Every structure is written in C-alpha cells, then in structure tokens.
Amino acid sequence: QEQLQESGPGLLKPSQTLSLTCTVSSGSISSGSYYWSWIRQPAGKGLEWIGRIYTSGITYYNPSLKSRLTISLDMSKNQFSLKLTSVTAADAAVYYCAREEVYGDYEHWGQGTRVTVSS
C-alpha cells in the first residue's frame, strides 16, 4: 500500500515562497509509470488540481498557477516537491500530494498539510 506524507511550514507571510515536500514510502518513486501530483483545498471549499510530475521529470501545471509554480522530483530521497512563489491569502489551503493512476484518478493521498498565509 503506497503511503504519502506531506511536510513543510504551515505559516507563511504574503509574498513568501511556499515549499512543500511529499515523501513516498512503501515503494520507489522511480518504479512504475506514475504521475505524482499536488492538489489543494481552501478551507470549506472544493479541490483544485495544482500540477503533476512524471518519473521522467516531465511536468504539467495548472495554467492559473504556472507562472509561480515549480514541481520537482528527488528520486534519491523518494520525494517530490512543490514551490509556489509570491503567495497571497488566496493560496491558503490544505495541500495534498497524491499518486495519479491510469484513468487520472487518485487512489493514494497524503493526509494533507494546512498552509496559512498571514502577515
């Protein structure tokens, strides 16, 4: 059973850079042909797809975030990461990492990490 765990600072000031890491256990991130994704959910609201990275390093980003977003892979640590620059209050959310399956569905999720943006 794949397990994913997000980590990163929970509180940021506006204009700072959000950096989150997802550690994948129970399997190597480089084995299999998977996309590794980030999804977020503002408090009390719905889900927003942020972007994904393939094991080859190819990335796909939500155009709404593309100018501020970088997703990267560290196979030596079995991790993938998200960097979002110039955060505002609109970026406050629970951030989930997840593994994308064949149909673009998500069976395996992290437990989520809450990010607050406040001065």
Added chain:
Amino acid sequence: DIQMTQSPSSLSAFGGDRVTITCRTSQSVSTYLTWYQQKPGKAPKLLIYGASSLQSGVPSRFRGSGSGTDFTLTISTLQPEDFATYYCQQSFRIPYTFGQGTKLEIK
C-alpha cells in the same frame, strides 16, 4: 478549463434511502470521470473511476454511470458512514478539474 457542475450542492436523506448525485461537464470527457467521498479533516477517498468502475474495497451500493458530459453517482441503501461530501473529477484534459461538491447530510 473544463467546467464541472455538480447537483445538488447539498442533500438530506434518511438512512436506507437511495440518492443520486449528478455531474455535468462543459465538454465531453468520454469516461474520464472519477468520484470521491470526503469526510471532514480527511483526504478524499476514491470510489469510482472511469465513470463506472468500482474501486477495490468500495461497497457495491455505490454505482457510477454516464459518459460524455453527463454522469451520475448513485448510492443505494444509505449507511451511516455514507454521510459525507462527494466530488467528481475529470481527467480528460489538463488542468484536471473537480466539481464543487455535494454535501450529503442525515435528515
């Protein structure tokens, strides 16, 4: 982006009832449609993928149907653990998009 419209946005039902949630997409997504269940403070749980395929371990009272732009999730014989929020998601085109959610509450 492909727009997702779920209805209703909230729903009250009794245990034992049968309920249907619909998801409409702004353009065809073939059968690249997934349904999730989410409970407070938890990550979404995959229920149905490929519009109608039941995820392993999910009870058979959950059924998904549809293709193109119109999809339904039906829960027959509601159980206490089914009261939650349900989301649809399309994976036909990037960016993937989700419905706004349907909150299923106990009447």
